[in-house]
Amino acid sequence: MLQGYQSWVYENQPAIIGRAAVVGPFEGQGPLADDFDIIHGDLMLGQDSWEKAEKTLLEESNQLAIENAGLTKEQINFYIGGDLMNQIISSSFAARTLSVPYIGIFGACSSSMEGLSLASLMIASGSANYVLASACSHNASVEKQFRYPTEYGSQKPPTAQFTVTGSGSAVLAREGKGPKVTSVTIGRVVDMGITDPFNMGAAMAPAAVDTIQAHLRDLQIGPGYYDLIVTGDLSKLGYQLARDLFDKHKIPINDTQYFDCGMMIYDYEKQKIQAGASGCGCSAVVTYGHLLKRLQKGEFNRMLVVATGALLSPLSFQQGESIPGIAHAVAIERGEA
Structure with a gap:
């Protein structure tokens, strides 16, 4: 399975049997809008804080990915999640809702593929039958933590980037239809x-x-x-x-x-x-x-x-x-x- 210095090549290739992408209103105005499963019209998602809204995004994409895989959460062996909040609270609190064995990761914005990498390794090695991997962010919560609160209205330079409000989840399996x-x-x-x-x-x-x-x-x-x-x-x-x-x-x-x-x-x-x-x-x-x-x-x-x-x-x-x-x-x- 180890190939070269830092790569894994799978003989038993894990299948992505379910996936979901949930986004906020600004992402829903972009060119990829038709490819998202849920587009929210409100950044708050009916919650009373940005952080709770971010957790809700993640809970929704997790649940939808599991449903799209034709599974129930009880069939998921492990959940791997990551986000940008201190102590990855969005993922950890979503794991509390999901109530399956959980591995929290932090790779900053690389967390999506870090999670998918670990999930695929668990499947390919025979350590699990089904693994859920996800990552999320919320523009307002991230801006507040890493830069300036949105309410501050600071001027940003042309090199600055705009944090996506969205959550993506995938379910991997040892066999099944899918990529x-x-x-x-x-x-x-x-x-x-x-x-x-x-x-x-x-x-x-x-x-x-x-x-x-x-x-x-x-x-x-x-x-x-x-x-x-x-x-x-x-x-x-x-x-x-x-x-x-x-x-x-x-x-x-x-x-x-x-x-x-x-x-x-x-x-x-x-x-x-x-x-x-x-x-x-x-x-x-x-x-x-x-x-x-x-x-x-x-x-x-x-x-x-x-x-x-x-x-x-x-x-x-x-x-x-x-x-x-x-x-x-x-x-x-x-x-x-």
């Missing part, structure tokens, strides 16, 4: 000394390229093996930096093959989003909503999703620390429809 997870590459922490929390695309881009390079090396394949290579939330600046690094390292990835979730979910012309999208929910809802739907329709057969995360905290920023980056890659191929 297959074929391999995984676990990323290393890469830190190039970026200290600006309003420029996280630049902080994460080197980690994304490092993981993609490791994946291709470990599996001894070229980028052309995949129809689509998608990073998590580098957005405009980080995307261009990644392209420059591909050229520098002579990785032949072309413009028609490489995309970024942070540039796909919003309309740059109509929505004021600065550089693009970010947040744990970004790669989660784009992957489990838009990309898997395209894969199952047969628009392409193989994709590599590389979720990226900036591993900072408010405390580390206040103490003058730089921003380490991380990226985890999951290869997904079209399975039986």
Whole structure:
């Protein structure tokens, strides 16, 4: 199963038998709206705090993914969840509602593919029959924690990103119809000394390229093996930096093959989003909503999703620390429809 230095290749390929993407109103105004299962018209979701609203998003996508898999929560062996809140409270409180064995993770915005990686390993190794993996974020709760409260109305630079309000969930099984997870590459922490929390695309881009390079090396394949290579939330600046690094390292990835979730979910012309999208929910809802739907329709057969995360905290920023980056890659191929 271990391939090369940091990758897993599965002989018994886990199947994604259920998935769901739930988003807020701003995401529902973007170009991917038709691919989301639920679009809320209110950021508060009927709750009395942003944090409770975020938990509700996660509870909804979890329940819907389980239903779409044709299962009940009692059949789920393990739940793996992550978010951006202190002590990952959204995932932990959603796990309280779900009441199944729970593993909480924190990979910042890479949590979606980190969770999917661990879930696939549990399935492929025979450690579970069904595993639920999810990740979520909420624009108002994240802005309040990592930058400035929304009510403050601070001016943001063009390099800043807009946190997605959304939750994506997937159910993996040892067998069944649906896309297959074929391999995984676990990323290393890469830190190039970026200290600006309003420029996280630049902080994460080197980690994304490092993981993609490791994946291709470990599996001894070229980028052309995949129809689509998608990073998590580098957005405009980080995307261009990644392209420059591909050229520098002579990785032949072309413009028609490489995309970024942070540039796909919003309309740059109509929505004021600065550089693009970010947040744990970004790669989660784009992957489990838009990309898997395209894969199952047969628009392409193989994709590599590389979720990226900036591993900072408010405390580390206040103490003058730089921003380490991380990226985890999951290869997904079209399975039986």
